[in-house]
Amino acid sequence: MTIDKELSRFKVVKSHASIDQTETIIYENQATLNYVTPHFRVEADVEIPALKDGEVFTVGWVQAVTAMKFNNFYPMGQSSWELPELNNHRTTAVSDADGRQYPWYGVTTECVCVQGPRPPCTVRLSMNDNFSPTVSWAVPVGKDQPDSLQKVERDQSFKVWLVVKNEEKNTYKVLKGYKWRAVINIAVDCSLAQGMRAKLLEPKMQKQPEEIKDLSIPNSALHSPRANEAQKFVWRTKDTEIVFEVACTPRFCLQMLPEYSHKYHHRYAPYPMK
Template identity: 60%
Template structure:
């Protein structure tokens, strides 16, 4: 069956009754502890209800949400340099979108409310598919290298964009087709003054509220949004001095001890104050 005929067949079997995407109208929340700053962003939420026509024996389809990262700029500023989370595939232009699958089963964002599998034979039915996403990373007050460093964090900046698709996958043929597509963006700016007491160091700057997602006409999914590496595996934690000299670059997986690449003047792994358990999410 050609791609066009497959699309026509799917349009008869699956009808989107309702689909929406939004970001909660709340401010990012900031929490301060003795050693770290943690912020919790408002949730992105996607919701769809799909009507499925009766399926024949042997027909198996999965309907669900697929998400990919298209832009990621996330850095923490100190007087002596910056720490950052980076996805090299995006930075160097090798990928336009990096999968944000949960890693349990590609290409799905999740395997609970985020997807539904239906098997024939079955009668007509409606299914609802939900997903939500937000960030809750931890940032060290002190620079992430060396020991006994003073608290000098000045700024936390994050600008990250995503594409999200409502997708049907034919589990027999492997064909994937999108029914809806959205993009959304999270922008976080936090000013920090470490001369203040814990609990009074941080201030959320504009934008206080996030823009709402946009629905897209173009539904095509880049191949990189459907397979590894996913964002959590592709990202690296990087420290650069104030003059942009790269000091170290740490992959998130596997463990730090076996993936750290250091230049000659870099500290040992044991001296990293910012272990990879502090993920950008």
């Protein structure tokens, strides 16, 4: 990543990152377990210098997934959300951009584009993130499966960078960086009545984010594919692995018998990652 002298004029006045000190909330519906995690929040005030005519810069937050384990356990196997690029060590980070304007996490409070001529000013940039997925009580492949979910384990790590981009030269500079992690463990007993099945295990409170001293950013964090496009939904038993290619916002559960002894690819998935 090339850095030019114009980018060095941008300064962070102050910044702060935190995770809400609340427990993950669990909801039990007829077909699914749903949970909502506490929010990661980060904001910064950035001093923007006076800009000359023709100068265009964008300042904002860039986030990438750096590790992900998301497993749902049943007596006959387990399902998981996976990022193959991370699992195979082909990259150290997968972009978590919203997909509308790479590389930014979002395009509202998360980034701002400034164009000269204009006087100096200070802008506040903020973002937040959390998970609110659904998990099937029943095995997510096959027909008329009984409710048998046993536990949910999720351990996901992120890095987030405050970045300024020279739009004319396509160069970047990282102004600030943080890393954060979400760990969720839920025990499930489907023999109990709905509303009493799921129990949140430790850690019930998430660790606070840490500032990154090394402000280098991998190229994969700045470009596609983003995590919502790169993720795969996988069903595994002792003899079977079925890999579902994921549509970005699927909201239905496939009815497919897990009768394959070889790897099988399907182009849809039951539920999204977040």
